[in-house]
Structure formats: structure tokens, C-alpha cells
Amino acid sequence: QEMENVADKLEGVARKLGQIMVENSRRQTDKRIQRGESVLSVYRYNHENVTEQSPPLPKETTEEMLQYTLSLHLPAKNCEFRVNSGKGGPLSFHADPDTILVTFGRQLEEWSLGEFKCRQGEIIYHPDVYGSRTSFSVELKCMSLFLSHASVSKTSKTFSLTHQIFTSLLLLFFFQFFWSYGSHAAT
The missing domain is CATH 1.20.5 (Single alpha-helices involved in coiled-coils or other helix-helix interfaces)
Structure with a gap:
């Protein structure tokens, strides 16, 4: 029941992000984003097997994993978030547990005609001083969003x-x- 509530709230955040992207996009195609169910995943991290450098995913797996519209990541505690920045290698930054981290998938990049770049992100937990051996994170991959100016025009004006x-x-x-x-x- 609680996971359904989390999924519903994240879906609401994703819809709002979709509206913001439509309002601020300078370029977009009329191509419809394929329909699909969003996927909510809970990840468990074991600190005993942490290596300093995470191995890169194989290209096939990476391309397969990027077939979504956008992804929302929720870390359970302080972590490092690493994003594949394209040409310059990975970019990493600190993220708190009250942060929602968003990455864009291939479908959004195609819809925006390359304005929004498709990037893969990952949460990296480092062992903490309290000796906690595990950490968790939640990820919602949105497979489709209704992205059009018509959906934005229906929103109320303030x-x-x-x-x-x-x-x-x-x-x-x-x-x-x-x-x-x-x-x-x-x-």
C-alpha cells in the first residue's frame, strides 16, 4: 500500500515535470511517445561489496535501459549521484535523502529533437561511519508522459x-x- 502511494506521488511529480518541459521546450516533434506502464523499483545496496569505481554497463544493456521518458530517483540517505555526461565522462555530485533526482530517457530526447539529452544516472552509497551495511533507493521509470501544448493549455492560470x-x-x-x-x- 505504501509503495503504491509513493508510486502515485512520483507519477504526479513526473506529470508536473512533463508540463514544465512542454512549457519550456523550444523544439519538439509531433511524434507520440509510446505508451507503457511506469516501473517502480527498490534497490538495495550492500556496503561490504563497494568498489571505488563502478564498472560501466555493457552498451546493449545501457541502450535497453534508456528506453523510457524520464526517471525519478529517491535516495534513502546521503549519497553520490553519478550521471553519464556524454563526452566529458561521468559527472557526480552529492544528493540528500530529501532530493528527487531526474534523468531523461531516449523517448524524451527524441520528442524534444535533442534539446533534452538522454543520460543514465546511478546512485552510489559510500559506507557511513555508523557502520550501516545496507542502503536503499527508489526509482520510478516513466515509460510515457502526455507531452503536448494542449495539455498545458488546460491547466489553470494563476x-x-x-x-x-x-x-x-x-x-x-x-x-x-x-x-x-x-x-x-x-x-
């Missing part, structure tokens, strides 16, 4: 507080103007 105050003052001004104009016309 107005800033400044716009709301300005509109209220404008309506108040018109109301007073017509009220005073109507009372002068009656006399």
Missing part, C-alpha cells in the same frame, strides 16, 4: 497578488465612476 489588487482597484474605480455618473444623471 494571478499574482499584485495583479489581483490591481484588478480589484480597477473594478472599484469603474464601480465608483458609474455610480457617481448614474447619480448625476438622475438629478
Whole structure:
């Protein structure tokens, strides 16, 4: 039950990310992203078998693994996140347990005509000083998202507080103007 809740919440985050990408994409194709079920995975890491350098995945496995739209990674505790940056080798950075790490898959790269780059990421846990021998992470691979400007136009528009105050003052001004104009016309 709890994993279903986690999956539902991550799916919601993925939908919002999809909307943001549509709004900010300068290039996109009309090609539809293939439909498929999202996959939620829980990974267990054993710190006793940690090596300093993770071996690269075989090319076939990597290409197969990149056939998704986007992937959301949730580390359970502080970790290092390594992303294959393409030409310059891997890029790694520190990530906290309250972080959602996002990588783009092949489907999103094709949809955006190369604007969003497909990259593989991995969580790396280092043994901690407390002697914990295992760590966990959760990953949601979204196989499809509804990416189009039509889906964005259906979202509600929000107005800033400044716009709301300005509109209220404008309506108040018109109301007073017509009220005073109507009372002068009656006399």
C-alpha cells in the first residue's frame, strides 16, 4: 500500500515535470511517445561489496535501459549521484535523502529533437561511519508522459497578488465612476 502511494506521488511529480518541459521546450516533434506502464523499483545496496569505481554497463544493456521518458530517483540517505555526461565522462555530485533526482530517457530526447539529452544516472552509497551495511533507493521509470501544448493549455492560470489588487482597484474605480455618473444623471 505504501509503495503504491509513493508510486502515485512520483507519477504526479513526473506529470508536473512533463508540463514544465512542454512549457519550456523550444523544439519538439509531433511524434507520440509510446505508451507503457511506469516501473517502480527498490534497490538495495550492500556496503561490504563497494568498489571505488563502478564498472560501466555493457552498451546493449545501457541502450535497453534508456528506453523510457524520464526517471525519478529517491535516495534513502546521503549519497553520490553519478550521471553519464556524454563526452566529458561521468559527472557526480552529492544528493540528500530529501532530493528527487531526474534523468531523461531516449523517448524524451527524441520528442524534444535533442534539446533534452538522454543520460543514465546511478546512485552510489559510500559506507557511513555508523557502520550501516545496507542502503536503499527508489526509482520510478516513466515509460510515457502526455507531452503536448494542449495539455498545458488546460491547466489553470494563476494571478499574482499584485495583479489581483490591481484588478480589484480597477473594478472599484469603474464601480465608483458609474455610480457617481448614474447619480448625476438622475438629478
